[in-house]
Amino acid sequence: MLKRMSPDTDAYVYPMYDVMLTIGDSITQFGGDPQNGGYVAYLSKQYQRQMDVLNRGFSGYNTTGARRIIHNILP
Numbered sequence: 001m002l003k004r005m006s007p008d009t010d011a012y013v014y015p016m017y018d019v020m021l022t023i024g025d026s027i028t029q030f031g032g033d034p035q036n037g038g039y040v041a042y043l044s045k046q047y048q049r050q051m052d053v054l055n056r057g058f059s060g061y062n063t064t065g066a067r068r069i070i071h072n073i074l075p
Contacts, residue, residue: 017052023066023073029057 022028022040031038032055034045044053056073058066 017050020047020051020053021056021074022054023056023070025057025061025066026059027057028055029059031055031057 031040034041040055
């Protein structure tokens with residue numbers, strides 16, 4: 001549903017969606033490719049107009065590597 005920015009303007013804003021964040025290795029990274037039948041692409045399609053799906057897959061990373069950069073990924 002659109003919301004008017006203020007009573008004296010005709011400008012509207014869209015409400016922010018909730019966010020689903022996918023974090024992982026190359027399986028997650030390439031999961032955003034619908035040509036590969038990726039699960040992140042599937043989630044994006046299933047939740048379109050309901051939720052934003054963000055893909056933060058890093059090829060070559062394991063848990064140890066991800067722990068070093070997680071603070072740069074999450075707010």
